[in-house]
Amino acid sequence: MxxxxxMISLVLHxxxxxxxxxxxxxxxxxxxxxxxxxxFFITFFFSTALSIITVVYLKSQEKISDLDASRRxxxxxxxxxxxxxxxxxxxxxxxxxxxxxxxxxxxxxxVNTFLVWFITKRWKISIHAIGIGGPMTALWLYxxxxxxxxxxxxxxxxTARVIxxxxxxxxxxxxxxxxxxxxxxxxQYLFL
Numbered sequence: 001m002x003x004x005x006x007m008i009s010l011v012l013h014x015x016x017x018x019x020x021x022x023x024x025x026x027x028x029x030x031x032x033x034x035x036x037x038x039x040f041f042i043t044f045f046f047s048t049a050l051s052i053i054t055v056v057y058l059k060s061q062e063k064i065s066d067l068d069a070s071r072r073x074x075x076x077x078x079x080x081x082x083x084x085x086x087x088x089x090x091x092x093x094x095x096x097x098x099x100x101x102x103x104x105x106x107x108x109x110x111v112n113t114f115l116v117w118f119i120t121k122r123w124k125i126s127i128h129a130i131g132i133g134g135p136m137t138a139l140w141l142y143x144x145x146x147x148x149x150x151x152x153x154x155x156x157x158x159t160a161r162v163i164x165x166x167x168x169x170x171x172x173x174x175x176x177x178x179x180x181x182x183x184x185x186x187x188q189y190l191f192l
Contacts, residue, residue, distance in 0.1 A: 058074075
């Protein structure tokens with residue numbers, strides 16, 4: 001059971017979900033623009049690549065114990081930097097006039113990561129749950145509404161994190177609720 005849970009956690013890791021979600025939003029945009037590849041590069045670089053580089057660097061410097069930064073206190077620095085990276089990524093997306101949903105999701109990543117940082121100072125919350133809930137909400141608002149598949153993905157991630165004893169049920173439920181509610185509110189009222 002642990003092997004299956006580990007595989008689910010890896011396949012649906014936030015660093016895997018973000019670029020796939022951005023790719024779907026960018027490359028299926030009905031209006032389409034001439035900057036699709038540049039838009040994807042910006043989203044990948046700021047939401048994923050910089051964070052991966054940071055985590056690998058922090059691990060090599062023994063500032064975090066594993067690549068998931070499993071200990072609550074180890075998560076603070078990567079979360080602060082992740083907030084900065086996503087906020088910085090929002091700027092070029094505005095400059096090149098990326099689709100509102102793409103700009104909005106990058107904005108959500110910055111704000112939601114900031115919220116996670118704030119919560120993590122006191123309590124460990126599931127970044128995996130947040131990392132699946134927000135993108136699923138963005139895809140839903142975009143018109144990709146696959147309730148069974150999306151629900152199964154959310155349940156699979158949350159269950160995997162509990163089975164692996166990385167989080168409690170409360171921590172994954174809080175992550176899902178915060179990410180879905182805040183992503184919905186930000187996208188619906190600021191970008192769509």
